[in-house]
Amino acid sequence: MFGDIMGMMGKLKETQKKVQETKERLNTVLIDEQSSDGLLKVTLTANREIKSIHIDDSLLQDKEQLEDYLVLTLNKAIEKATNVNETELAAVAKEGMPNIPGMDAFMK
Template sequence: MDLMGMMGKLKETQQKIEDTKKRLDTVLIDEQSNDGLLKVTVTANRTVKSITIEDSLLEDKDQLEDYLILVLNKAIEKASNVNQAELDAVAKMDMPMIPGMDQLFK
């Protein structure tokens, strides 16, 4: 087993993961309520970029709060799926299969 080669490969993979995380900052995911009154945009790294609220929602605090929770959670779930798929692809593509290594990327 070539330990030095594996260590080099690991370092290379870690760099690719960092690069992928940076790129995911530029991947935008839009989500909105069913009626379109509330819209949010998040990055694939789950950072909220924008929230747009129609004026009619401002009259009902409870409804607005419900909308925010629902729409933000849907957007974050989509972002998490994209994030995980991208990082898994990088890790699997470059990593030699070593028992227990998959735990490093959790």
């Protein structure tokens, strides 16, 4: 009985380490997004850290338009980054879960 618990604790620590390594790796995964007309381009990491923003000069003439572009484009990029982040972390966490019959239904 205690062997099983110790084995599970070891697997939990290993999973925690893999999750941390995955989070660090996601800092290097870049997500690019742009407005539909290409006038605004943003790049962020899969951990949702903004790395760059490129704004076409034509957008600098209209503050409201630029704000709208930023909101829309950043939200799309954040959504993509969040999907990548959650998928990667869920895969690592699932690997570390003990094999309990019926648990697959809860992991979907």
